[in-house]
Amino acid sequence: MESLDDYLASGAVGDLVPWSVQMSAMEMFSCSCAEVEERILSLNLLPARYQRNRQTISTAGQLRLFRSRVAVIGCGGLGGYVVEQLARLGVGNLVAVDPDVFEEHNLNRQLFSSIAELGKSKVAAAVARIGSINPAVSVTAHRIAFTASNGAELLQGALVVVDALDNIPARLELSEICNRLGIPLVHGAIGGWYGHLATQFPGEELVKSIYRNWSAGKGVEQQLGNPSFTPAVVASMQVAEVCKLLIGEERHLRGRILSLDLHAMEFHETGV
Template sequence: MAELLSWLKERAKDDLLLWADQLSAANRFKISVREVEGVALENGLLPARYQRNRNMFCLDDQLKFYRSKVTVIGCGGLGGYIIEELARLGVGTIVAVDPDVFEEHNMNRQLLATPDFLGIKKVAAAARRVDRVNPAVELLPVGLAFSRDNGKQILEGSQVAVDALDSIAVRLELAEVCQDLGIPLVHGAIAGWYGYLMTQFPGERTLQKFFSHNSQEGGLEKQLGNPSFTPAVVASLEVAEACKILLNRGTLARRRCLSIDLYDMEFVEIEC
């Protein structure tokens, strides 16, 4: 690795490593661009794609992202945007969980849904998208329905779980598995013009309390539908929460729920 590091430093522009040089290094030294990225970040070089991050995140922060593992449960309306933003942020390992394939009705709002991907597993589409957006990120596709039975295996080693589900029953199972494993959970939900956001740490039962009187299997989304913009807004808020958890900074939406009304443009906190 000493030869690789010397090669990278010779080509770096100040402390920035251009993508062309990252790719050349991978080809020259017969390693992945992901490995090149790790060596660069560990030795004070910032891949140039992240240079607009640096006024918010220092090099050590970027290295934390690279070493992080985040699991996204659901690859539809919310999940597609969440995966995209985590990959562009530089989160090193993303586990994408979803049993479904893309259908035409997904195409009005789901970032990963394109004519080319109709009939394709959502997790396979997510893997292909991440490989194009940021090849230094590893996307681990899990084409299964999340449950209490497989949840611990799916979430093993993750620092954060991000809820992009459309089933209240399954998200409650997700909350219980996160509790058992000691993993923070970022919850988001969408329906029509509206959305919800909350973050739950082990020992808290905010999500369970919030849904204690609501047993609707599919929630309001099946009644109100969703346009293109609501998933993008709520997903971005979820990624912001995940980012703060990974860096251990900022104020999180804990023990409260943020109610989002894009029709009247109102954001209301609900104590839980």
């Protein structure tokens, strides 16, 4: 009988393996979708879904993404877009953490929210959505709040962590735990037309520095809320940072904070 590798190689069009071949390989060789995707990439072939990535990410880079684990803490405005984009990018293992269910006031911006999902778990919606996009991507859902006591366990094995939280005390805890575990953290925050993001490398105290004047309560988001576009913009920029960290591109948002004002359409850079 033909081997899985031979089957995939013979089914490739050029170096692209169509989804139909990936699916039939799963059935013929009793493999999971993830196992087949890993074999394709290991053979230096490319699942056809990634063909528009290839001028940005090499096949070797695509394999690296597929073998990576990224933890997304918070699965609301920022986190929904982050999970979706990481999955479409081809990051193979995602951890989604959020204790909440969808409420009506989420419908203006949260990607996985819908009328049918009202009252249902945000992380369960993330699992269902990603399963419908690419079943090769594994999403581990934790319907709990990130805390100092469960943090280390939730982040286990993550190469990069995304801060998509909605409150400052939890952000400070996350940043401290990432430092303790030696994991880079891509921080993003939004409110109204405004937002900022920065990448914190282990040993740096960037998030603590951003919030050094904070004593209690929330930021401008409490007064301004969040429209549809601000989380989409900041989340996309966070994903670009994650992508570079995973594939070893070195031009990070390091030692600087990028602040966005989408009302004035201005970007400002602050050195730290």
